[in-house]
Amino acid sequence: MNNIYGIVFKKEGKVYYFNGHDLDLNKDDKVIIENERGIQLGIVVNKTDLESIKLDLEVLKPILRVATDEDYDNYVSNLGAAEKALNKARDYVKELNLDMNLIDASFTLDKKQLLFNFIADERIDFRELAKKLASSYKTRIELRQIGARDKARTVCGLGPCGRPLCCSSFLNHIDSVTMNMAKNQGLSLNPNKINGQCGRLLCCLTYEDEEYSRCQKGLPSYGQTVKTEYGTGKVVAVNILARKYSVDIDGVIREIEVSNGKCNK
Numbered sequence: 001m002n003n004i005y006g007i008v009f010k011k012e013g014k015v016y017y018f019n020g021h022d023l024d025l026n027k028d029d030k031v032i033i034e035n036e037r038g039i040q041l042g043i044v045v046n047k048t049d050l051e052s053i054k055l056d057l058e059v060l061k062p063i064l065r066v067a068t069d070e071d072y073d074n075y076v077s078n079l080g081a082a083e084k085a086l087n088k089a090r091d092y093v094k095e096l097n098l099d100m101n102l103i104d105a106s107f108t109l110d111k112k113q114l115l116f117n118f119i120a121d122e123r124i125d126f127r128e129l130a131k132k133l134a135s136s137y138k139t140r141i142e143l144r145q146i147g148a149r150d151k152a153r154t155v156c157g158l159g160p161c162g163r164p165l166c167c168s169s170f171l172n173h174i175d176s177v178t179m180n181m182a183k184n185q186g187l188s189l190n191p192n193k194i195n196g197q198c199g200r201l202l203c204c205l206t207y208e209d210e211e212y213s214r215c216q217k218g219l220p221s222y223g224q225t226v227k228t229e230y231g232t233g234k235v236v237a238v239n240i241l242a243r244k245y246s247v248d249i250d251g252v253i254r255e256i257e258v259s260n261g262k263c264n265k
Contacts, residue, residue: 002057004049007042014153014168015045017053019060026218030067030075037115038108041067041075066173071109078107083116086138089116092132100124103154104144114138119151152198159196159204168205177201181209186240215240218258230254 003020018033025031029044050057067075086105093100100120107114114137116122127144133141146154149167156168163169182194182205196202218228223233226247233249243258 002050003047004046004053004060005031005065005158006046006048006053007033008045008164009040009042016042016058017048017055017168018042018063019057020063023063023066025063025066030070030072032064032067032109033061034063034064039064041071041109074109078111080111081111082106085114085133086116088136089129089133095130096127098124098126098131099148100126100145103151107139108209111139113141113142115144117144117146117149117150117154120145144190148198148200149203152196155179155197157197159202161204167195175203175206177203177205180251184212185248186222186238212240215243219243220245228254 001022003025005018005020005023005025006015007016010038018031018117020031023031025044025047027044027046031042031044032038033042078092085107088101089105090102092166093102093263099122100118102119102133105114105116115131115135116140126146130141136259151168152165157165159165177200179189179201182189182201185208187205193203194205219238219240220235222235222238226235228247228249230247230252231249233247233254235245235255236248237246239245245256245258247254247256
């Protein structure tokens with residue numbers, strides 16, 4: 001039996017999916033898993049199935065067991081220790097005059113690894129910093145440079161829609177987003193409208209791009225001169241999903257509906 005559970009490692013963090021096998025878990029249950037970083041404590045946020053998450057069972061790592069009270073105490077203790085480690089690391093960064101911005105720090109549950117995420121405009125030689133941190137904490141140190149999108153995913157926050165950022169909540173990977181997607185959907189190219197918290201194009205521009213591209217076939221572009229049954233005029237508006245466009249013909253606006261009507265599959 002395969003019970004698939006969504007698990008987060010921090011409040012309002014990204015949801016990762018694991019195979020619970022025969023474990024019967026409820027929301028907010030605390031569990032122990034092992035990922036590429038090591039042993040971690042996670043919190044169950046939902047129960048789902050393979051069809052919903054569009055992942056293969058083979059790629060899902062197993063939930064090792066339900067967390068004990070001792071595990072949770074260690075987890076809480078590690079959160080405090082990681083915050084102190086972050087402050088100390090920032091002091092080292094200033095001391096070494098490194099041009100980098102440390103975003104967060106986290107221990108694995110067994111404290112065998114201490115991970116720091118940072119952003120920087122260029123590649124950073126952080127070997128001396130790693131030595132100082134290893135000497136202070138006597139554990140494996142990992143410093144990972146992340147991009148603007150990864151920073152937004154790590155920090156989280158609310159998008160223009162008022163909901164938690166997609167990258168921090170449910171996206172399993174970040175797709176490539178292009179300016180053409182905004183153009184295809186007839187959106188204003190104002191950066192304040194189409195850029196997210198990370199300063200890059202909104203991830204949600206990819207969600208409906210395929211549908212807009214399909215519905216756009218056979219429609220003229222805004223500003224194009226076209227011939228219609230009413231005469232020749234200039235396209236002044238395009239409704240892609242309704243497959244209609246408006247034409248200014250000698251000062252009179254005519255609405256033209258493309259054959260096949262609305263964009264139904």
